[in-house]
Amino acid sequence: MEIHQLEYFLAVSTCMSFSTASMEINVSQSTLSHQIRKLEDELGVKLFIREPRSVRLSPAGEEFLEHTRKILAAIKTSQEAMQQYTNYIKGHLSIGAIPTIAYLGFNRIITKFIQSYPGISVEIHEANTDDLLQWMYEKRVNVSFITSPFVDQYGVTFHPLVEDTVVALVPASHRLANSDRAIDIHDLYREKFLMIKSSSGFRSRLIEACNDAGFQPDIILESSHVEILRGFVEEQMGVALMGLRIAQSISSPLTSIVHLKQNIKRQNGLAVPRVKSIPLATRLFLDFIINGSAGA
Known part of the structure; x- marks a missing residue:
């Protein structure tokens, strides 16, 4: 039977x-x-x-x-x-994350994982990509949400999750604000730049784009927190280059998003150390993301 x-x-x-x-x-x-x-x-x-x-x-x-x-x-x-x-698998997962994690939908992924595995405790450590790569090497965190391009000197596997196009966040009173066309990054050559302190690789990519346009960007301030950069943009201290998703999330009536002709991409995803033995909680989290259970 x-x-x-x-x-x-x-x-x-x-x-x-x-x-x-x-x-x-x-x-x-x-x-x-x-x-x-x-x-x-x-x-x-x-x-x-x-x-x-x-x-x-x-x-x-x-x-x-x-x-x-x-x-x-x-x-x-x-x-x-x-x-x-x-x-109900018991364990612990230490996640490293760039400060812009909430604007990229990664919070939702972590929430769904916790709901699926209530026995696994999760802690999040925030830092820029370069520091997170070192923390994984030092085993201070198991995995990290980081930004690419990055300099991989420790040996990690990168799983792209969200691609973003770089735009300029400018003051609402700026001459290029509310432009109905994409501008050439060369149009910003006289500006003061406010830079996201995300990864040395991504920073180099932005500087390279400016160099290709014929100028060296005048970087007067760097911060890992985009809200701080927005505040200085609102104060008309300069312009900030960042991903479109982030810019749309933090933009205010005192700022304006300007698209660039240059197609500069910012890849955001999960980095996992290339090691022989991966903890169970880490394997479950990786499988949760790769196999689409996250629905991110």
């Missing part, structure tokens, strides 16, 4: 029709009839009284229906009880 046979029996008992039951449980009528006959042969009784245009339970079938309902209910209860042990 198998579980699917009990489910088939319950379906026919409910529908009182083999054809209707076969459609309800999405199996062929011949398969359904065959499995019911196998069940009857094993039990040694007829469960149904088959008539030309209908079917009804036999006395044995009526009694067996009560047992079937109890058995299937008990199986469902057992499965639900065991599910909590499947997800």
Whole structure:
């Protein structure tokens, strides 16, 4: 006797029709009839009284229906009880994260992971990409959400998750504010630059883009916190280059987003150390993201 046979029996008992039951449980009528006959042969009784245009339970079938309902209910209860042990894996996960994590949707990923694995405690350490790479090497954090390009001197595997296009955040009163066209980055050559302190690789990429346009950017301030940069932009201290997603999240009535002709990309994703032994919580988190359970 198998579980699917009990489910088939319950379906026919409910529908009182083999054809209707076969459609309800999405199996062929011949398969359904065959499995019911196998069940009857094993039990040694007829469960149904088959008539030309209908079917009804036999006395044995009526009694067996009560047992079937109890058995299937008990199986469902057992499965639900065991599910909590499947997800209730105990462990600890230390995550490194760039300060812009909330603007890139990574908070949602972490939230879903915690909900899926309530037995794993999570702590988040915030820093720029360069520091996070070193922290992973020193085993202070297990994984890190970082920005690419970056200088990989420690050996990590990078899994891209969110791609962003670099734009300029300028004061609302700026001559280029509310421009309906993308500007050349050369149009900013006289500006003071406020730079996100994210990674040396990304910083170098921005400086390289300015150099390619024929000028050296005058960087007067750097900060890991984009809200601080926005404040200085609002005070008309300069312009800030950052990802579009971030700019859209922090922009205010005192600032304006200007698109660039140069297609400068900022990749954001998860970095994992290339080591032989990875803790269970780290493996689960990586699998959670790569296999799409995160839905990020």
